[in-house]
Amino acid sequence: GQRQTLQKRLRWTNKPNQGGAVYDVRIKQGDNTVEVNTEDGIFTHVSEHLSERFRLAFSAPCYRGGLFDDVGFIGNTAAARAILEGTYVYPPDTDPATRLLLEEAAIIYATMPREEIATYVTVEDFQYYWQRANERISSSYSGLHMGHYKAASFDPHLSALHAQKLTLCARTGVPLGRWGVGLTVLLEKICGNNYVNKLRAICLFEADFNWWNKLIFARKMMHSAKHNESVPDELFSTSGSQTMDAIMSKTFFSDVSKVQHHPASIEGCDLGDCYDRGAHPPTSIGMQAWGVPINAIKVLLTSLEMMQFCLKTGFGESKKWFGGSEESKLAGYGQGNGAAPPAFTCLSTLIINAYKRMGNGAKLTSSYAARIFLLAAAMYVDDTDLLHWADSPVTEDEELIEQVQAATNDFEHLAQASGGALKPEKCFVYFLAYHTVQGQTKLKTLSQLPDPVALVEVKQKDGSVKLVPSHISIPQPNGVPVYIPTMDVSEATKMLGVLFAPIGNGIPHIEMMREKGLDWVDKLKTRPLHKRDAWLSLFIQLYPAMAYGLASAVISPKKLDMLIQGVYYKVLPLLGINRCITLAWRLLSERFQGLGLPNFIVDCFAAKIYFMQTTWGFDCASGKLMIHAYEAFMIEVGLYGNIFLYDYDALSCLATDGTWFKNFWEYASHLKVNVELSGGPPL
Numbered sequence: 001g002q003r004q005t006l007q008k009r010l011r012w013t014n015k016p017n018q019g020g021a022v023y024d025v026r027i028k029q030g031d032n033t034v035e036v037n038t039e040d041g042i043f044t045h046v047s048e049h050l051s052e053r054f055r056l057a058f059s060a061p062c063y064r065g066g067l068f069d070d071v072g073f074i075g076n077t078a079a080a081r082a083i084l085e086g087t088y089v090y091p092p093d094t095d096p097a098t099r100l101l102l103e104e105a106a107i108i109y110a111t112m113p114r115e116e117i118a119t120y121v122t123v124e125d126f127q128y129y130w131q132r133a134n135e136r137i138s139s140s141y142s143g144l145h146m147g148h149y150k151a152a153s154f155d156p157h158l159s160a161l162h163a164q165k166l167t168l169c170a171r172t173g174v175p176l177g178r179w180g181v182g183l184t185v186l187l188e189k190i191c192g193n194n195y196v197n198k199l200r201a202i203c204l205f206e207a208d209f210n211w212w213n214k215l216i217f218a219r220k221m222m223h224s225a226k227h228n229e230s231v232p233d234e235l236f237s238t239s240g241s242q243t244m245d246a247i248m249s250k251t252f253f254s255d256v257s258k259v260q261h262h263p264a265s266i267e268g269c270d271l272g273d274c275y276d277r278g279a280h281p282p283t284s285i286g287m288q289a290w291g292v293p294i295n296a297i298k299v300l301l302t303s304l305e306m307m308q309f310c311l312k313t314g315f316g317e318s319k320k321w322f323g324g325s326e327e328s329k330l331a332g333y334g335q336g337n338g339a340a341p342p343a344f345t346c347l348s349t350l351i352i353n354a355y356k357r358m359g360n361g362a363k364l365t366s367s368y369a370a371r372i373f374l375l376a377a378a379m380y381v382d383d384t385d386l387l388h389w390a391d392s393p394v395t396e397d398e399e400l401i402e403q404v405q406a407a408t409n410d411f412e413h414l415a416q417a418s419g420g421a422l423k424p425e426k427c428f429v430y431f432l433a434y435h436t437v438q439g440q441t442k443l444k445t446l447s448q449l450p451d452p453v454a455l456v457e458v459k460q461k462d463g464s465v466k467l468v469p470s471h472i473s474i475p476q477p478n479g480v481p482v483y484i485p486t487m488d489v490s491e492a493t494k495m496l497g498v499l500f501a502p503i504g505n506g507i508p509h510i511e512m513m514r515e516k517g518l519d520w521v522d523k524l525k526t527r528p529l530h531k532r533d534a535w536l537s538l539f540i541q542l543y544p545a546m547a548y549g550l551a552s553a554v555i556s557p558k559k560l561d562m563l564i565q566g567v568y569y570k571v572l573p574l575l576g577i578n579r580c581i582t583l584a585w586r587l588l589s590e591r592f593q594g595l596g597l598p599n600f601i602v603d604c605f606a607a608k609i610y611f612m613q614t615t616w617g618f619d620c621a622s623g624k625l626m627i628h629a630y631e632a633f634m635i636e637v638g639l640y641g642n643i644f645l646y647d648y649d650a651l652s653c654l655a656t657d658g659t660w661f662k663n664f665w666e667y668a669s670h671l672k673v674n675v676e677l678s679g680g681p682p683l
Contacts, residue, residue: 022186023314025196039315046186046311047322049196053276054324057331057419059477060279062098066091068281073329074301075284076173076294084109084289097410097417100354101282107353108230109289117220119170119296121163121212127153129211139207141183141310146207166212173295175303179209182334183317184309203309203336214338216296217287222342225290225349232352233621234377235345243496244611245622246378246385247552248660250495252625253375253387254502255659256364257432259632261441263390263397264362264432265404266502267472268493269411272423274382275340276332278347279419280305283333286346300339305329331419344381351414352376360407362389368631373624383495386411397433397450401471404429412475422474427484428493429472430502443503446488454483498549504658506553510563513546517567520545524574531576538575543598550600551607554663557670564600605667609675612664616677633661644668644675 024037027045036042062068067090070079082088086106090099130153135146152158169175182203189200205213222238225231231238236246250266257264271277280301287297307330308323324330333340355361361376378385388404395403412422433444452469460466473481492499492508499509520542524534546567553560568586572579577595588594615623637643637654648669655662668675 021312021314022188022194022199025186025194025199027196039313039318042313042315043311043318043320045196046199046201046313047309047320050184050201050309051322053201053273054330054332055328056273056421057277057279059421060098060282060417060419061095062279062281062417065093065095067094067098071281071285073280073305074298075281075288076298080281080285080288080294083285086110095417097354097413098282100358101350101414101417102285104350104353104357105282105285105289108286108349112224112228112230112289112291115291116293117216117224117291117296119167119216119220119293121166121170121215123156123159123163125215126159126163126166129153129215138185139204139210141181141204142178142206144178144207149207149211162208166208169299170212170216170293170296173298173302175299176206176209179206179299179303180306181206181308181310183312185312201335203307203334205334205337209303210336210338213300216292217300217339217342221287221290221292222345225346230290230349231345232349232356233375233624234352234379235348236378236380236621237341238345241620243380243498244549244551245615245620246380246383247496247498247500247549248611248615249375249378249622249625250385250387250500251504251552251554251660252622252629253362253364254432254504255629255656255661256625256632257389257502258443258504258659259629259636259656260367260393261434262393263395263400263434265386265388265400265430266432267386267388267404267408267429268427268495269384269386269408269474270423270426271382271384271415271420272426273332274344274420275335275337277418277420278331278333278340278344279417280331282350282418283343283347286350287343290346300343304332304334304337307334341381347418348379351411351418352379354414355407355411358410360386360388360410362387364389364625364628366628366631367635371624371628371631373628375621375625378621380496385495397431397444400431400433401450404431405472408472408474416475416477421477424474424476424482424484427474428487429484430487430489431471432489432502443489445490446486449486452486456483456485458485498552500552504554504660504663506555507559507563509549509553510555510560513548514563514567516545517542517564518570521567521570521574528574534575538571547598547600547603547607550604551611552660553604554658554660555604556663557601557604557667560604561601568597601667602671605664605671605673608660608664608667629659630661633659642676644677 022042024035025042025045027034027036036045062071071077079088083102084106130149133146133150135150137146139146149162152162182205185202185204187200187202188194189198226238254266284297284301288294306324308321310321311318333343356374356376361374364373364375365371375387377387386407388407390400390403415421431449433449434441435444435448446469449471452471454470455467456470457465458468468485470483471486473483475481487493489503490501490505492501492505499512501508529537565583569579572581586595586597587599590596615626617623633655634643636656639646639651644665648665652662652666
């Protein structure tokens with residue numbers, strides 16, 4: 001009740017409405033746009049679009065040729081078992097990338113224990129989840145909603161009945177008939193943008209089916225994979241990881257390149273329609289390699305392939321249906337499916353492992369202890385950044401571009417073999433190339449790189465179009481390569497809500513956070529709140545939004561303070577405070593009669609320390625890259641002992657500008673905080 005009250009009181013300063021159920025959709029037909037606002041018209045156009053989207057994965061080569069004849073749609077044949085055991089003889093027409101994926105599944109299978117994952121459901125499993133479930137969550141076209149199972153979980157006999165029913169389905173490989181029916185809800189991703197290809201289609205599966213998917217695949221399968229160390233370091237969307245790990249990995253990678261003056265490249269290669277473009281044959285074989293019995297996989301994939309969808313719009317539930325059939329099946333995992341994230345992780349594991357086995361990825365050697373670490377990408381679901389490391393510090397720019405192009409082709413072919421494809425409008429590339437100016441090594445600007453092979457149009461924030469040089473192309477399923485823009489190292493791009501530039505400039509990100517603060521001020525001026533509610537909104541709505549990504553921001557304390565105090569200057573009158581109050585009283589704690597406003601300099605340094613505490617010395621990608629970056633920083637500065645205790649103002653010239661550890665040293669010096677690293681870098 002208290003939460004709902006707060007939501008009502010603070011709704012005016014909350015995020016803008018992302019759009020609700022649609023009453024009309026727009027369709028592009030050539031150069032024209034057609035608007036449809038009738039129930040039948042919306043169903044016709046949306047069902048056609050979704051039917052096409054749910055079959056995009058059939059572009060994968062595994063759905064044709066002799067391999068498909070042997071493996072089938074869901075990989076439940078003797079040939080699939082032979083692939084896992086490494087005894088299968090691939091037909092001559094097998095796609096090379098598809099073969100690499102399946103060979104990786106065989107390698108994983110050989111390293112996993114022979115014991116299969118238990119697919120039975122116990123009464124304890126059923127009661128533990130459903131007694132804690134939120135019964136307000138929408139689900140189940142059949143009407144057997146979350147509250148139905150929550151009520152049953154408090155009775156031991158009904159719990160045993162439901163658990164035995166799910167166990168029977170898992171062991172026989174036969175799903176319940178109602179599991180093949182889903183209610184698709186159309187939502188606007190951006191309020192007002194109702195183009196049919198921009199709508200979010202969320203499927204409401206049956207509640208018990210979706211929970212069973214989470215139990216078997218998200219919980220048991222992923223636990224087994226992580227326990228046996230089968231999940232590569234490149235995947236940051238698993239439990240125990242967070243978005244900041246992926247962002248910081250790119251930051252440390254750039255820092256190592258800048259300190260060592262080693263040519264490198266960071267390439268944004270986002271996958272389009274990730275959950276809707278998963279091919280079932282490699283997914284099934286990958287899950288079997290992770291120990292999931294084939295009958296459990298059969299329950300999941302056959303339900304998805306034959307799923308019938310009812311469409312819910314602003315007009316209500318449609319009277320018509322669309323979906324798969326024996327003659328025309330569906331693919332993908334379905335948005336809203338509890339098994340979609342682990343299934344995509346399984347498929348991504350095959351892609352990343354095959355990509356590295358082809359010789360791609362950044363092969364790093366630490367500056368002090370000569371540790372060797374291979375990291376191919378920073379991947380968070382479909383947000384993917386490929387990391388490229390030149391073979392030598394004296395590699396020419398043309399050679400680096402050729403290396404990146406070859407690796408890009410390999411990754412795209414592997415993605416197509418899994419049913420996916422790169423989304424050109426979300427792809428870009430940075431080149432960290434170096435040249436010497438008056439004895440000082442600097443990053444090359446975009447104009448100093450070799451001549452581009454093409455010019456591509458990039459849409460700007462103001463809606464205008466700008467021609468940008470391009471050095472890299474990405475293959476597409478239709479065989480036509482598409483060129484992607486080459487970004488200047490000082491130009492920031494957005495990943496997981498953080499603006500990142502390889503040169504090490506956190507100002508664009510802080511300016512974006514500052515805009516959030518100014519938007520909050522505008523909302524509060526438009527619809528004023530009681531001073532008590534305004535203070536509450538400041539701390540539970542505005543501050544978390546503005547503080548996101550502080551750990552990765554490389555920005556001087558003075559510049560950070562200047563940007564943030566401009567927001568406070570406009571905020572204070574809305575809080576009932578004289579805006580001319582001095583800085584010390586703004587930031588002083590309430591216990592000392594101050595306002596207690598967040599001190600972003602302190603909070604930024606605290607975020608960096610917290611990230612270091614939770615990452616330093618841990619066996620994860622961000623932890624290993626942090627050690628690599630620290631060793632490079634330590635060797636470059638060349639001082640004995642704890643560098644952070646030295647005078648920053650006198651000795652900071654020894655470190656490369658725009659690196660995370662130099663910025664960390666700057667904050668420690670500015671706040672007069674002594675930082676002690678326990679035992680130095682772990683050796």
